[in-house]
Amino acid sequence: MAEIKDEAALRAVAHPLRRRLLDALRVDGPSMPSALARATGQAVANVSHHLRVLAEAGLIEPAPELARNRKEHWWRMADPRISWNPADFTPEAADAADAIGLQRQLDLIRSWVGSPASRDEPWGTSAFATDAWMRLSPEELAELGEEINALFAKYRGRPEREDREPVFVLGRGFPARP
Template sequence: MPEISDPQPGDEQPRSIRLTDPRALRAYAHPLRMTLVGLLRANGPFTATRAAELTGESVASCSYHLRILAKYGLVEEAPGGRGREKPWRATARYTEWPEYSEDAAVSQAADALSAAIAERYFERVTRAMENRHRLPKEWREAEQFGDSLLHLTPEELAGLGERINALLLPYEARASDPSLRPEGARPVIVLRIAYLDQDTPEGADSPGGADAPESEEE
């Protein structure tokens, strides 16, 4: 469940940071902390004062949560700045965490983080749907909204995810190098969510398709 960043020119920023410590997983599940990391990846570096302007939270609150994020390696101090006006930057372009762990503490914390991220996705998608009437016709027609019901083995599902990642990979460099963006390119969120349908009993008849707007069936 990655999140894109916007590293500064010349930075040797890792592609992703992997959280495996239950304390780090629980710390990152905080809504404001996820927001701060996302903003730093897209608009950083910036100070706690700027973070407060972007989030509507107090400077003290943003400063506190940035320090917590730094404790677990998600952000770090950036060069420049003085005293309380020190800038912060994200340490990686994406965040990853275990999909499965034999350690119960890690598993529970990872599941809680995944649930928090899912809620965040839902809120953002809902907000996008509420505001899409403001978009130009070409963007409304290009946006994707629907789902597919597939019958797969675990190996096939994993392979499908790898192929989807391979399709998206060529566009990643545009996040850090604006010169690679063609005219008219804008930030687009692509969600990748695939889960076992536990609502349909195994072996029972199930529908062959899923819901999607009529415009996407044309």
């Protein structure tokens, strides 16, 4: 797992387009800037700039062995799992990175909710949303998080198959009041 300890790397993650680029590389694997530009609706030069920022932060790396000629520049995730501890950063930097991540999650949820695919079989009845109010200590919340991460790890990285699609799963736990 890539553990972000550097504020420049955290700032690299805290950008909407760079989050989308990381998601595309996670889901679809190595890619070229032109393909990522098409997938995100951005100019190739803009995507190339943001890929360089992610590379400087150590989050992605070149994949030269995939190039068929000297003009092709392929990129891949250095590690598909990225984490950071908010305590390692200024509150402003940690909050900004978390806000971008939350916005990305909300955007993905909004694109699903109300879409025709959300009502069609088989995904319409397979998709789920869940939440719960619990009374937990900080230690119990940490234990729950570890169990959820272990469950995610069980399903992450499964090989491609005809019946498998990219699926976004969200889990968060935090103290709150109704």
